Amino acid sequence: MCLFCKIVNKEIPANIIAEDENFLAFHDINPKAPVHILVIPKIHVDSFDEVNGETMAGITKFMQDIAKETKLNESGYRVITNIGENGGQEVKHLHFHLLGGAKLKWEHFTDADPKDFL
Ligand code: 5GP
Ligand code: ZN
Numbered sequence: 001m002c003l004f005c006k007i008v009n010k011e012i013p014a015n016i017i018a019e020d021e022n023f024l025a026f027h028d029i030n031p032k033a034p035v036h037i038l039v040i041p042k043i044h045v046d047s048f049d050e051v052n053g054e055t056m057a058g059i060t061k062f063m064q065d066i067a068k069e070t071k072l073n074e075s076g077y078r079v080i081t082n083i084g085e086n087g088g089q090e091v092k093h094l095h096f097h098l099l100g101g102a103k104l105k106w107e108h109f110t111d112a113d114p115k116d117f118l
Contacts, residue, residue, distance in 0.1 A: 004093035008042045018069070022055075023062040025098075034101030035072060039063050045094040048081045063096060072100040 006012040007026065014026040017037060028036040041059060045051050067073040077100030082089040108114060 002044060002093045003091055004040050004095060005044050008040070018062070018066055020062065022058055025062070025066050028097070032097075033099040033104060035070065035077070035099065037066060037070070037098040039066065039096045039098060041094060046092055047083045047087075047089060047094050049083055051094055059096065063098060066098065072098065075100060078104050 001009070001011075003012065007014045008024055016024065016026045018025040022042055023039060024042055025037050025039045028038050039059060039062065041051075041055050043055075045055065063079065064073075067077060077098055080097040080099065081087075081095065082097075
């Protein structure tokens with residue numbers, strides 16, 4: 001069973017923010033912004049590459065509700081999902097990062113110079 005499935009099953013503790021029948025939100029253990037929330041489906045889905053539209057519709061509403069409850073929506077925030085090797089995905093269970101609480105940086109995502117690929 002993967003790490004996030006263990007969090008769903010409460011075999012590993014997490015600082016849970018919100019939960020319903022299908023989705024779970026909890027604080028990232030190693031925050032990269034003042035607010036760093038992870039949102040996952042309770043069923044195991046490997047990544048965004050595998051997710052169906054029904055789950056995406058549900059998790060979208062769930063994330064919008066969290067943004068309202070935490071007031072992230074008032075100051076702005078970012079939603080990120082990493083996919084596979086080049087995406088930098090470490091945990092192979094679909095998760096969305098909700099980042100905010102301060103002005104976020106927007107810089108090159110790779111050491112390779114993007115202009116070299118034009
Ligand atoms: P990824 O790199 O796969 O997109 O993101 C995985 C995220 O999960 C990372 O931001 C990492 O800090 C977080 N993480 C890894 N293990 C745990 C854990 O046991 N508990 C919590 N709450 N977050 C974790
Ligand atoms: Zn899983």
